[in-house]
Amino acid sequence: TRAFRAATGYAPFEYLTMRRMEVAKTLLRKGNTVTDVAMIVGYANPSKFAAAFRRLNGKAPKEWLA
Secondary structure (H helix, E strand, C coil): CHHHHHHHCCCHHHHHHHHHHHHHHHHHHCCCCHHHHHHHCCCCCHHHHHHHHHHHHCCCHHHHHC
């Protein structure tokens, strides 16, 4: 964990979440539903995905698209 943080500046879980959200943004731009995007990026619960998305991007997925 220390080596990963030193190399990337992020804890492993933070980095994974950040990468998932980058993929999620691409999928949302392509017209996928929030539920589909949540499942594709590895969230079993769309509500948990939306909360994580909001935490990192400042807006809910549907608001972010608008």
